[in-house]
Every structure is written in structure tokens, then in C-alpha cells.
Amino acid sequence: MEPRLKELRFNLYRIRNNPISLIGLGLIIFNIVIALIAPVIVPPNRPNPYKIPKIFSTEPLPPTSEHPFGTSGPSGYYDIFYGVVWGSRMSLRISFTVISAALAIGIIIGTIAGMCGGIIDEVLMRTTDVFFALPGLVLAMAVASVLGRTIMNLMGALIITWWPGFARLIRGEVLKIKQETYVEAARAVGADFFTVMFKHVLPNAIFPVIITASMNLGSIVMAAATLSFLGLGAEPGTAEWGAIISEGRNWMLQGAWWTTFFPGMAIFIYVLGWNLLGDAFRDILDPKLRRTIL
Amino acid sequence: MTENVVEVRDLKINFTTYEGIMKVLDGVNLRIRKGEVLGLVGETGCGKTMTGRAIMRILPSNAIVVNGEINFEGKTELLKLKEDEMRNIRGKQISMIFQEPRRALHPTLNVGNQISEVYELHMKEEILKTALKEMDEYQGPFSNTIRGIYAGELEGKKPVLKKIFDRIPFLRGSLNEPKKGVLIDKSRKMLGMVQIPDPERVSEQYPHELSGGMMQRVLISIALACNPKLLIADEPTTSVDVTTQAKLLDLIMDLKKSYGGSILLITHNLAVVAETCDRVCVMYAGTIVEEAETGTLFNEPIHPYTKGLLAAIPIIGRKKELKSIPGFVPNFLNPPSGCRFHPRCNLAEEICSEKKPSLVEVEKGHFVACHKLLGGLDGDV
Numbered sequence: 180m181e182p183r184l185k186e187l188r189f190n191l192y193r194i195r196n197n198p199i200s201l202i203g204l205g206l207i208i209f210n211i212v213i214a215l216i217a218p219v220i221v222p223p224n225r226p227n228p229y230k231i232p233k234i235f236s237t238e239p240l241p242p243t244s245e246h247p248f249g250t251s252g253p254s255g256y257y258d259i260f261y262g263v264v265w266g267s268r269m270s271l272r273i274s275f276t277v278i279s280a281a282l283a284i285g286i287i288i289g290t291i292a293g294m295c296g297g298i299i300d301e302v303l304m305r306t307t308d309v310f311f312a313l314p315g316l317v318l319a320m321a322v323a324s325v326l327g328r329t330i331m332n333l334m335g336a337l338i339i340t341w342w343p344g345f346a347r348l349i350r351g352e353v354l355k356i357k358q359e360t361y362v363e364a365a366r367a368v369g370a371d372f373f374t375v376m377f378k379h380v381l382p383n384a385i386f387p388v389i390i391t392a393s394m395n396l397g398s399i400v401m402a403a404a405t406l407s408f409l410g411l412g413a414e415p416g417t418a419e420w421g422a423i424i425s426e427g428r429n430w431m432l433q434g435a436w437w438t439t440f441f442p443g444m445a446i447f448i449y450v451l452g453w454n455l456l457g458d459a460f461r462d463i464l465d466p467k468l469r470r471t472i473l
Numbered sequence: 474m475t476e477n478v479v480e481v482r483d484l485k486i487n488f489t490t491y492e493g494i495m496k497v498l499d500g501v502n503l504r505i506r507k508g509e510v511l512g513l514v515g516e517t518g519c520g521k522t523m524t525g526r527a528i529m530r531i532l533p534s535n536a537i538v539v540n541g542e543i544n545f546e547g548k549t550e551l552l553k554l555k556e557d558e559m560r561n562i563r564g565k566q567i568s569m570i571f572q573e574p575r576r577a578l579h580p581t582l583n584v585g586n587q588i589s590e591v592y593e594l595h596m597k598e599e600i601l602k603t604a605l606k607e608m609d610e611y612q613g614p615f616s617n618t619i620r621g622i623y624a625g626e627l628e629g630k631k632p633v634l635k636k637i638f639d640r641i642p643f644l645r646g647s648l649n650e651p652k653k654g655v656l657i658d659k660s661r662k663m664l665g666m667v668q669i670p671d672p673e674r675v676s677e678q679y680p681h682e683l684s685g686g687m688m689q690r691v692l693i694s695i696a697l698a699c700n701p702k703l704l705i706a707d708e709p710t711t712s713v714d715v716t717t718q719a720k721l722l723d724l725i726m727d728l729k730k731s732y733g734g735s736i737l738l739i740t741h742n743l744a745v746v747a748e749t750c751d752r753v754c755v756m757y758a759g760t761i762v763e764e765a766e767t768g769t770l771f772n773e774p775i776h777p778y779t780k781g782l783l784a785a786i787p788i789i790g791r792k793k794e795l796k797s798i799p800g801f802v803p804n805f806l807n808p809p810s811g812c813r814f815h816p817r818c819n820l821a822e823e824i825c826s827e828k829k830p831s832l833v834e835v836e837k838g839h840f841v842a843c844h845k846l847l848g849g850l851d852g853d854v
Contacts, residue, residue, distance in 0.1 A: 360576040368564030
């Protein structure tokens with residue numbers, strides 16, 4: 180236990196001393212706090228808080244004290260501030276749901292393929308290749324347009340696009356670890372297939388996938404916003420940043436800059452935060468780079 | 474006549490590779506008697522390790538056993554066993570020490586856990602019984618429930634409560650607590666047996682915190698945890714320095730005396746062989762070329778390859794030039810016809826490239842596979 184605590188303390192020290200990671204961490208914490216206290220900032224719309232309440236109006240209004248970020252339309256005019264605040268909750272929800280589901284599918288399929296080998300590997304990996312053959316965004320668009328415009332379907336489309344990467348990554352790691360002598364040694368003391376898989380191979384193969392997954396948390400929101408912007412994700416009037424921008428682009432050329440600026444900034448902060456943190460983490464956890472400072 | 478622990482008969486193994494079929498083992502015959510130390514020597518890449526692995530049945534995925542039998546204790550045919558029957562033999566009846574200790578230990582599990590794994594796999598009943606006995610004196614939360622679950626497991630049932638307990642993190646811990654205590658005790662005792670100082674501390678440590686010699690000791694303790702009938706030691710001392718090497722060999726031999734199993738010592742170090750082995754098999758390019766008692770082999774070698782190997786040992790004080798065997802171990806994709814040694818043999822004649830010599834008993838317990846043995850009077854072949 181003691182070496183692990185020491186390791187953790189060392190990692191925290193590295194995070195504290197890395198300005199980039201601090202900025203990233205700050206942005207993410209800011210986002211999470213906003214998401215947590217969203218009901219305090221703006222009272223939720225009942226029954227569905229992710230549906231932005233409608234305002235009677237005929238054109239987008241510039242920022243005022245009543246509507247700090249202005250209003251936008253035209254699918255029934257609404258307050259952008261509400262959308263941005265509740266959108267941060269939505270973004271966290273989307274990124275964590277999609278990542279964990281894609282991770283689960285990817286790890287299961289990749290591990291089975293890597294461990295079993297032979298025909299099972301061939302079938303599973305060629306299936307994965309089918310998903311790889313289509314550009315990610317195009318595939319997500321196709322799936323989303325078939326399923327229809329709801330948040331659940333948006334997440335479903337992203338999961339379908341995202342898992343093959345994880346599956347392939349973990350399969351490669353499993354194949355590598357499977358060759359190690361200690362896995363053979365485990366077989367030599369009489370461990371069965373599942374013990375070898377869960378106790379000896381998986382714990383050593385899983386780290387690169389976990390790191391990649393955490394670095395992808397930002398790009399998931401980017402992809403979700405893109406789909407919404409193209410009109411394939413969340414319905415207009417949903418508290419989702421991409422959907423708000425999508426509607427705002429009609430007004431932007433007429434001088435209503437606030438319709439795209441505020442949700443755009445929200446996406447920018449969120450994605451930048453995760454990317455900075457991911458980069459910093461990669462540097463901190465890289466054993467080749469890490470000890471040079473001390 | 475002592476019994477054989479393992480008898481390998483005419484074992485042929487091929488590797489399928491992109492370049493073609495590699496005939497790695499070409500009719501290996503091997504007998505390991507009860508309680509003896511058999512040395513298996515030969516150059517790098519001549520199939521020593523493959524023979525060891527074939528006995529354990531942990532061959533690479535592209536290996537195909539073409540022919541042969543491996544008989545365990547005169548009754549069990551290892552190559553015909555089902556995978557789960559084989560699992561009961563591995564680690565319990567036959568175990569293996571690997572070449573590089575640094576790579577043969579799980580990097581993210583501590584030493585104690587790695588040793589307990591063997592007990593968990595092969596001595597479940599004993600562990601459960603000991604745990605039950607210990608729990609009689611101890612009363613804690615859930616202890617009655619846990620006792621019930623263990624008793625159920627002992628009877629071979631899978632109690633429903635265990636399934637439920639296993640799902641819930643906190644309860645799972647307390648369910649395994651008594652069992653874990655026994656396992657840790659046992660693994661510490663084992664670490665003490667292999668003369669590791671301070672077993673309490675070492676059992677908590679991870680492989681990267683140990684030295685090479687210590688790691689090899691841990692591996693030895695894993696291999697000997699269940700008192701196997703045969704220990705396959707695959708170059709156990711190659712990666713450590715000479716003093717550690719001597720200590721490790723002494724340790725292995727001492728432990729062998731106390732538990733009374735047999736050892737197959739795979740090595741290319743003839744000094745180690747002379748020191749420890751009762752009998753020696755010399756292997757060349759996938760076949761056994763000579764088999765004899767250690768003394769006989771070192772004093773009266775017959776096969777030209779054995780002679781060459783012995784001539785290549787440097788001896789301090791000798792003025793003569795050190796001789797090496799010309800050439801290399803042949804390519805297994807396209808091995809030489811007949812006797813596989815003939816391209817490197819200075820006694821080779823026509824028959825050597827045509828017919829494969831079989832192992833012939835020249836005197837009691839001394840087998841040689843060579844057409845030229847006894848001055849070329851090889852009538853049998």
C-alpha cells in the first residue's frame with residue numbers, strides 16, 4: 180500500500196507543478212461545478228429540465244440582465260443562458276455514458292478476440308474493420324439519421340462509432356501480454372483460461388485503453404455537437420450546445436453574434452479542458468519522461 | 474529397476490511458420506526416473522526448452538505434435554489428456570521454473586499473491602479446512618455465514634450465498650478474509666523454505682523490487698509449492714551471477730532431497746550438469762544423441778558431438794587452444810538428411826547423410842545415436 184501512496188503523492192506533485200494540467204483541471208472542475216449547481220443557477224424546467232423553456236418573442240434578443248447570454252430561436256424562442264448551463268450537465272452525461280459503454284463493448288470484444296485467436300479473432304476483428312471502413316462522423320450520421328433525433332439515439336450512434344478503436348487497442352495489448360513469460364508461467368501452474376484472462380492478461384493490458392478513453396472524453400462532446408449542428412443529434416430547443424449553435428447560425432450573419440458565441444465558448448472550454456488534462460496526464464504517466472525533473 | 478516418472482517416446486513436433494514447416498523435435502526419447510536429476514544439455518536452439526514445454530503441454534500456438542507419447546508415472550498419457558485434466562497436473566504434479574525470472578513473474582501482483590495462486594488452484598480443500606479450523610477460535614461479523622459457505626464449498630457445492638457475497642465488494646472481502654489469512658501464512662512459509670530473509674516483508678513486495686536471485690527463489694517456491702513429482706528447471710541459473718547460481722542449485726538440490734521428486738534440468742552449462750545431475754541427455758537439433766550417467770558421459774563420451782561439447786569447455790591452466798565445433802545448429806526448415814549432425818562431424822561418412830541413426834545401448838545405461846560408434850561396427854542400424 181505504501182508504495183502506491185507514494186506513487187499517488189508523486190503524481191499529484193507532478194500535476195500541481197504542471198501549469199498546463201492545472202489550467203485543464205481548472206476548466207474541467209469549473210464545468211463540473213456548473214453542472215452540479217445548474218438547478219441553483221437557473222430553475223429547471225419541469226418535467227424535462229433538458230428542454231429549454233420557451234419565451235414569447237419573434238426575434239433573438241441581445242444579452243440583457245434578464246437573459247445574460249441573449250435569446251435564440253426559431254423553434255420557439257428561448258434563453259441561451261439556460262441552454263449553456265444545462266448543456267454542461269448534458270455534455271458530461273453524454274461523454275461519460277458514451278465512453279463507458281464504448282469501453283465496455285471494446286474491452287469485451289477486444290479481449291475475447293485477443294485471447295481466443297483463430298477463427299473467433301478473425302470474425303470479431305473483421306467485424307470491427309467494417310466499422311473502421313467508414314469515416315467515424317459519416318457512420319455516426321448514418322446511424323443517427325436512421326434512429327431519429329433524440330439524445331439517447333445520439334449517444335447510441337456515438338457508442339457505435341467509438342467502440343472499434345478501443346477493441347482494436349485492447350486486442351493489440353492482449354496479444355502482446357499473452358506472449359509474456361509470466362502468462363505462460365501462470366498456465367504452467369495450472370491456471371484456467373478465465374483466470375489467465377482476468378488475473379494475468381487484462382490487468383496488464385488495460386492501461387493504454389483507459390488513458391485513451393479519458394483523453395477522448397472531450398472529443399466525444401465535440402462529435403455530439405457536430406451531429407447536433409448537422410441536425411442529426413438533439414432536437415432543436417434541447418439544452419445541448421451543438422443544437423443551440425445549429426439554430427444560432429441562421430442569426431449570426433444578421434448580427435446576432437450571441438446566438439453562437441456563448442454555446443461555442445462552452446464547447447471550447449470543455450474540449451480544451453479535457454485535452455490539456457489528457458496531454459498533461461500522458462506526460463505525467465509516461466515513465467520515460469517522468470523522472471527527469473526530480 | 475526404478476520406475477520412470479516421465480517417459481517420452483519418439484516425440485516429433487513441427488512448427489508451422491510463414492516460411493514452411495520447421496521440424497523442431499525429431500523423435501526425442503527420454504526417461505526420467507523417480508528421484509533422479511536428469512540433465513538435458515545442448516547448444517542454444519536445439520529443442521531443449523521445447524522438450525520441457527511439451528511435457529507441460531504449454532507449446533506455442535503454432536506447434537503441432539506429429540507423433541509420440543509422453544507417459545506420466547507409467548499410466549497417464551499426457552498428450553491425450555483433456556485440457557482441464559492437464560490443468561490438474563500442471564503445477565501440482567509437474568511444474569516448471571522459467572529461464573528469466575524477471576519476465577516470469579506477474580509485474581502487478583505482489584509475491585505473496587502469486588504464490589497463493591498455486592495453493593488456491595490445487596489445494597483448495599486443504600485451505601478451506603484450515604480456514605474452518607482457524608475460524609473456530611475466532612468470532613466476528615458474518616463468521617457463521619462464512620463457515621457455512623466454506624463447508625458447502627468443501628462438499629463440492631456452490632452455495633447460493635457465495636454467489637451473492639461475491640457480487641458485493643465489501644462482503645466479498647470479508648468472505649475471503651479467513652481463506653486469505655491461511656493462504657498468506659502458507660506462502661510465507663514457502664518463502665522461508667527457499668531461504669528468503671524476512672518473508673513477511675518480501676511477500677508484500679512486487680517483483681521489480683527484488684533482485685534476480687530473489688526472483689528466482691520466488692519462482693522456485695511457486696514451482697515447489699505443491700510438492701510436484703517432476704520439476705522442469707529450464708536454465709534456472711542462466712540470468713544470475715556465479716555465486717548466486719551455486720546457491721540456487723544447492724537450494725534446489727536440498728529441496729529435492731526433502732520432498733523427493735525428480736528434476737529435469739535443462740541447461741547449456743556443462744559445469745552445472747557435472748555438479749548436480751545423475752544422468753545426462755545430450756541433445757542436438759531436435760534429437761537425443763547420447764544418454765549416460767554423468768560420470769560416464771564426462772569420462773568416456775562416444776558421440777562426436779558430445780566430444781566436441783566437452784572439448785569446448787575452457788579449463789584454467791590448459792595451454793592448448795580451445796576447440797569449438799565448426800558450423801552452427803542447422804536450420805530446422807531444411808534440416809540435413811540422415812544424422813542431423815553429419816555436416817559438422819569430422820567422422821561423417823556416406824551412410825550418415827542417408828540414414829538416421831537410432832539410439833543404441835553401447836553399455837549398460839549408455840545410449841548413443843551414431844553410425845560410427847565402436848569404430849564403425851554399427852550392425853543394428
